[in-house]
Amino acid sequence: LASYRPPEMAEPGAQDGAEGEPKKxxxxxxxxxxxxxxxxxxxxxxxxxxxxxxxxxxxxxxxxIGVVCLVxxxxxxEQSYRYDQTCFPSASSLKDNEAxxxxxxxxxxxxxxxxxxTIDKDIDGPVYVYYEIIGMYQNHRRYVKSRSDIQxxxxxxxxxxxxxxxxxxxxxxxxxxxxxxxxxxxxYFNDTYEMAVTPQGSSSARALAISAQGIAFKSDVEHRYxxxxxxxxxxGPLTDPTNSSLRGGGDIAGxxxxxxxxxxxxxxxxxxxxRKLWGKIDTDLRAGDVVTISITNxxxxxxxxxxxxxVLANTSWLGGHNPFLGIAYxxxxxxxxxxGVVYIAATIIRPRKFADPALLARQ
Numbered sequence: 001l002a003s004y005r006p007p008e009m010a011e012p013g014a015q016d017g018a019e020g021e022p023k024k025x026x027x028x029x030x031x032x033x034x035x036x037x038x039x040x041x042x043x044x045x046x047x048x049x050x051x052x053x054x055x056x057x058x059x060x061x062x063x064x065i066g067v068v069c070l071v072x073x074x075x076x077x078e079q080s081y082r083y084d085q086t087c088f089p090s091a092s093s094l095k096d097n098e099a100x101x102x103x104x105x106x107x108x109x110x111x112x113x114x115x116x117x118t119i120d121k122d123i124d125g126p127v128y129v130y131y132e133i134i135g136m137y138q139n140h141r142r143y144v145k146s147r148s149d150i151q152x153x154x155x156x157x158x159x160x161x162x163x164x165x166x167x168x169x170x171x172x173x174x175x176x177x178x179x180x181x182x183x184x185x186x187x188y189f190n191d192t193y194e195m196a197v198t199p200q201g202s203s204s205a206r207a208l209a210i211s212a213q214g215i216a217f218k219s220d221v222e223h224r225y226x227x228x229x230x231x232x233x234x235x236g237p238l239t240d241p242t243n244s245s246l247r248g249g250g251d252i253a254g255x256x257x258x259x260x261x262x263x264x265x266x267x268x269x270x271x272x273x274x275r276k277l278w279g280k281i282d283t284d285l286r287a288g289d290v291v292t293i294s295i296t297n298x299x300x301x302x303x304x305x306x307x308x309x310x311v312l313a314n315t316s317w318l319g320g321h322n323p324f325l326g327i328a329y330x331x332x333x334x335x336x337x338x339x340g341v342v343y344i345a346a347t348i349i350r351p352r353k354f355a356d357p358a359l360l361a362r363q
Contacts, residue, residue, distance in 0.1 A: 047354065048347055055340030062333030069318060070326025077121045078313030078321045080132060084306070087113035087297040101302035111297040116290050123285040123314050129210055130275040130313065131189060135306035138184075138268040146183035147266070152256055154226025167248070170232040179231040180256060183248075186234065188265050190250025192296040193278065193310060200288030208291070210279035212253075216260035220267075225257040249299065275311060285312070 029035040046054075085100070089110065094100045104111055137143070146167065150160040161168050164181035178186070195208040230252050253259045264276045285291065293310060301308050313320055352359070 045355070051343060052340055055336050055343060059333045059337030059340065062329045062336065066326050066329030066331075066333055068326070069329055070323055072316045072318040073323045073326045074321065075316045076314050076319075076321040077123045078311055079117055079120065079123075080309045080311040081115055081117050081293070082307060082309040083113065083115060083295055083297065084301055084308040087111070087115070087295050089113070097302040097305055101300065104298065104300065104302070108298070112294060113297060114292060114294050116292050117312065119285050119287055119289045119291065119312075122287050123312065125282050125284045126314065127281040127283065127285055128215075128277060128313055128315065129193060129195075129279045129281065130311040131191060131278050132273075132275045132309040132311050133189075133301060133306055134273050134309075135304055136274075136301065137272045138274070139270050139272075143183050144268060147185065148181055149224065152180050152185075152225055152266070153223070154228050170235070176232045178233055179228075180233065180252075184266055184268060185262075186248040188234070188249035188252070188262060189276070190298045191308065192298075194294040195281070196292045197283075197285065198290045198292065200286065200290075205292060208281050208283060210281055212259075212261055212279050214260075215277045215280060216263040220263050221257060221260065225255075225263055227255045227257045229255060 033039050088094055088100065088103060094103060145163050146165070148161045148164055151164075161177065161181045164178070164183075167178055167183050167186040168181050170176035170178055193210065195210060196205040197208055198205040234248060234251055252262050256262055261278060264278075267276075269276075291312065295310065297308075299308065318325070
């Protein structure tokens with residue numbers, strides 16, 4: 001732009017070309033304020049007082065928020081029990097996951113066990129029942145793509161199942177379309193839990209009703225899943241003994257829209273450590289109560305050396321037991337306040353004149 005001359009200084013004919021000649025093409029920007037970057041702009045200069053004010057304002061705002069988030073993040077109570085290695089009639093004889101995998105394939109109808117959990121702290125209802133899996137990568141690209149949302153919603157009577165491979169057709173039979181298709185649906189979690197509680201000081205147990213209603217997002221239930229009967233889905237010992245090797249997970253209870261546990265399973269996790277809601281108990285659990293859980297240990301996490309746990313927990317308005325958000329606010333606010341103190345000390349120890357041009361000189 002050093003050689004650029006505004007139109008009023010240009011030589012006659014330089015803009016429009018000589019008489020009879022076409023206009024000269026140029027890449028020079030037009031002489032306007034926006035192209036010459038001369039528009040008025042706010043250029044604040046942060047004085048010492050303003051810098052200190054900003055640091056302490058951030059601290060004053062974030063630290064109280066952090067305290068509130070930390071209190072309510074620690075308020076929910078949860079207890080878990082890992083059962084993948086112990087939930088066998090003869091667990092002591094099964095030394096590794098290869099032996100456990102072989103057992104569940106050969107004893108599909110004999111995988112139940114009973115575990116007791118003693119409640120350490122009061123858990124106010126509703127108490128949510130989660131299953132926790134560690135080591136399963138639901139974010140794998142092929143796994144994520146292997147589903148048909150149009151088929152799940154039964155939209156327009158069309159299937160659009162080309163992304164469901166390798167679980168599009170049963171055993172490769174083009175006339176046996178799997179519905180719902182895909183690896184995500186095919187690997188549906190199929191462990192089950194039955195619970196009873198023995199109150200502290202009592203010898204009699206009462207059954208705990210675990211509800212599977214109202215545990216999925218309302219929008220998913222109403223709009224993303226259709227009310228239809230699954231077809232060719234997870235054949236196995238219960239539906240087709242001759243095809244037990246084709247089973248990947250559990251059966252859908254009724255239609256996909258009615259099975260909210262299936263809907264929760266279809267919401268894939270971004271991390272290999274995840275929990276999914278299996279049910280809820282509308283009963284308070286008190287410290288000292290013993291919860292007896294009868295587990296049907298069907299789901300195969302042994303092939304990939306995964307882990308399974310059952311979790312009992314409640315929530316607050318902030319969610320489940322998780323202090324991370326409160327700690328993040330406290331650390332950020334504390335560092336901001338500390339920086340304010342450091343800045344004050346620096347200005348006292350080594351003061352400098354505001355906008356001193358001498359500091360612009362090169363050494």
